[in-house]
Amino acid sequence: MEPYGRRVSPEARTLLLTGTLLAAGFCGCGEQGRPPAAEPEDSSGELTRIGRYAIRDGVLYRLEGQSLEALAALPGAGTAPDTLEGCGAPIAGLGRSRFCRLTLSPDPLWAAWQTAGPGACVGLVGPRQPPVSLLGRWSAALPDSLLWAPAGHYLAIWLAHPGGWRSLLVFDAENGERLGMPWEPDCAYTEHCDVVRAAWLGGTLLNVEIRLGPAELSVPFEVNVGSAASVEPREES
Numbered sequence: 001m002e003p004y005g006r007r008v009s010p011e012a013r014t015l016l017l018t019g020t021l022l023a024a025g026f027c028g029c030g031e032q033g034r035p036p037a038a039e040p041e042d043s044s045g046e047l048t049r050i051g052r053y054a055i056r057d058g059v060l061y062r063l064e065g066q067s068l069e070a071l072a073a074l075p076g077a078g079t080a081p082d083t084l085e086g087c088g089a090p091i092a093g094l095g096r097s098r099f100c101r102l103t104l105s106p107d108p109l110w111a112a113w114q115t116a117g118p119g120a121c122v123g124l125v126g127p128r129q130p131p132v133s134l135l136g137r138w139s140a141a142l143p144d145s146l147l148w149a150p151a152g153h154y155l156a157i158w159l160a161h162p163g164g165w166r167s168l169l170v171f172d173a174e175n176g177e178r179l180g181m182p183w184e185p186d187c188a189y190t191e192h193c194d195v196v197r198a199a200w201l202g203g204t205l206l207n208v209e210i211r212l213g214p215a216e217l218s219v220p221f222e223v224n225v226g227s228a229a230s231v232e233p234r235e236e237s
Contacts (some may be wrong), residue, residue, distance in 0.1 A: 051108045053125055055099035058180040060113060060125060060132065072132040074098065074115065082177050087121035088219060107152035110173060114143050120148065122157055124173055133176050136169070151203045154179075154225050158198065168208060170225055177230035183210045183221050 030079045047068075052067060054061040058077025061068040073080035074087055074097045088097035097117025104111045110126040112135075122143045123134040137160060144166065145158040155173045160166050167187075170179045187193030190212050197209040197218075204226035208219040 028067070048101050049213070050164065051104045051111060053102060053104075053111045053113075055102050055113065057098045058096055060099055060102075062125070074117075082130060084115075084121065084123075084134065086119070086134065086137055087115050088118040102132065102147065103146045103148065105148050105152045105155075105173070106150060110152065112146045112148070112155055112173070114146060118237070124155075124176070126174070128174075135171055135173075135176065135178075141167070147198065147200060148173075149200050149204055149225065151226075153236060154204060156198060156200070156206065161192075163192055165192045166196070167193070168195040168198050170206070170228070171222075172230065175230070179225055179228040180219075180231040181208070181225075182223060183208060184218070186210065186212060186219070 008218045025082060045057065047054055047061075049063070051237050052063045054063060058074035059070055059080060060072040063069075070078065070080040072082040074084055076096050077098070096118070097115050099113055100116040101114040102111055103113075110124060113123055115121045119137050119139050120141075120143050121134060121137045123131050123132060135155075135157070141159040141161045143157055144160040145156075147156040147158065149155070153172065153174055155171045156167055157169045159169065159173070168181070170175065170181055172179055183193075183195075187210065189223050192213075195208060196211050197207075199207050201207055204224055206223045206225050207222065208221045211218045212223070
């Protein structure tokens with residue numbers, strides 16, 4: 001059986017770089033950069049719909065016919081079955097957290113959501129019960145892009161860190177599990193391992209380039225995430 005992920009040889013690297021690679025800016029839920037059209041962002045007070053889901057300020061909804069069913073609300077934002085207490089309470093002078101991004105999976109039963117405000121959360125909404133789940137919360141990094149695999153089922157979260165470096169976490173979205181990636185052992189030996197490029201090339205195939213230091217050459221990896229094993233959740237960073 002072939003390994004699920006491998007470093008790409010220097011000879012193949014040029015061919016990989018000619019593929020469609022996505023480099024995201026530090027967008028911060030619409031505060032900077034221009035997110036893709038598939039990631040509508042909430043303007044305060046306005047309802048943003050995508051598929052059968054919608055967000056408005058601090059409330060996440062599911063559309064049932066012509067009506068809206070509140071599924072989750074951030075602390076202080078309203079009433080819903082799930083209050084997502086870990087995603088930031090109101091802080092004087094900073095206002096409340098809010099939902100700021102909703103990204104539909106290629107399988108339209110699922111969507112990924114992101115919050116802005118004190119403590120940034122990323123989670124999922126879909127057909128399982130309860131419908132809303134949390135993938136992670138970060139206080140020292142900002143979820144910068146939510147990238148669904150073309151086959152659905154898998155979600156990559158690109159995190160921007162204060163020092164200007166970025167990391168990438170990959171999840172089995174339907175099971176809510178983080179997957180171990182082959183570049184992570186290399187990154188464990190340096191404080192600021194920078195994921196400089198990432199792109200889904202089709203199905204469950206992911207191409208990633210990392211740089212282990214400012215003066216280092218980038219190292220490309222090719223990963224079939226469908227064969228990756230789950231790992232224990234780690235502390236927020």
